[in-house]
Amino acid sequence: GQNIDQPTEMTATEGAIVQINCTYQTSGFNGLFWYQQHAGEAPTFLSYNVLDGLEEKGRFSSFLSRSKGYSYLLLKELQMKDSASYLCAVRDSNYQLIWGAGTKLIIKP
Amino acid sequence: DAMVIQNPRYQVTQFGKPVTLSCSQTLNHNVMYWYQQKSSQAPKLLFHYYDKDFNNEADTPDNFQSRRPNTSFCFLDIRSPGLGDAAMYLCATSRVVEETQYFGPGTRLLVL
Numbered sequence: 001g002q003n004i005d006q007p008t009e010m011t012a013t014e015g016a017i018v019q020i021n022c023t024y025q026t027s028g029f030n031g032l033f034w035y036q037q038h039a040g041e042a043p044t045f046l047s048y049n050v051l052d053g054l055e056e057k058g059r060f061s062s063f064l065s066r067s068k069g070y071s072y073l074l075l076k077e078l079q080m081k082d083s084a085s086y087l088c089a090v091r092d093s094n095y096q097l098i099w100g101a102g103t104k105l106i107i108k109p
Numbered sequence: 110d111a112m113v114i115q116n117p118r119y120q121v122t123q124f125g126k127p128v129t130l131s132c133s134q135t136l137n138h139n140v141m142y143w144y145q146q147k148s149s150q151a152p153k154l155l156f157h158y159y160d161k162d163f164n165n166e167a168d169t170p171d172n173f174q175s176r177r178p179n180t181s182f183c184f185l186d187i188r189s190p191g192l193g194d195a196a197m198y199l200c201a202t203s204r205v206v207e208e209t210q211y212f213g214p215g216t217r218l219l220v221l
Contacts, residue, residue: 008149030207033210040215041214042199042213042214042215045209048209095207096154099151099152100151101150102151
């Protein structure tokens with residue numbers, strides 16, 4: 001079966017750095033996405049990785065290792081507004097998105 | 110601004126009373142998706158349209174139907190809502206299936 005694993009919940013301090021990990025086992029691989037979802041709202045696109053390595057976009061970076069079936073989302077200079085769920089999703093060989101259940105990130109002052 | 114719009118944002122219906130949720134897009138994307146998301150769970154794909162071609166997920170109950178009368182609009186019909194259908198319903202679009210999906214704000218459905 002296809003599976004995406006990410007921690008259920010993480011806590012971090014305002015101004016700090018946090019890394020949210022995602023591991024996956026899917027039928028083929030055609031890219032990995034990270035989405036941010038605030039409570040009661042729709043997911044918003046953050047990043048896309050299809051090749052190994054780090055993609056940086058402002059305070060957010062995403063890393064991919066295809067051989068390890070592993071990705072992480074790195075959030076720097078955390079702000080209170082970063083409190084949200086972060087969803088990892090992998091596109092399989094049929095271009096279907098396989099979603100993780102999300103990591104709820106709690107930011108404390 | 111190009112966007113994905115969902116109406117209504119909140120919908121209350123009665124057990125067994127048909128309900129229709131609406132999605133429209135100004136992105137001119139070919140693909141439109143409907144997802145169901147329950148609290149603290151991953152979004153679950155119900156079906157998607159590539160242009161007029163309808164693609165149903167194998168485990169989507171028959172209670173859920175969809176219509177896409179034109180490129181801009183897509184509807185989700187729940188024929189006989191049960192208590193277990195209470196969820197957030199998300200519409201998403203992408204230019205083609207190989208590209209990024211963009212979501213509307215969602216419709217939260219409550220079944221009484």
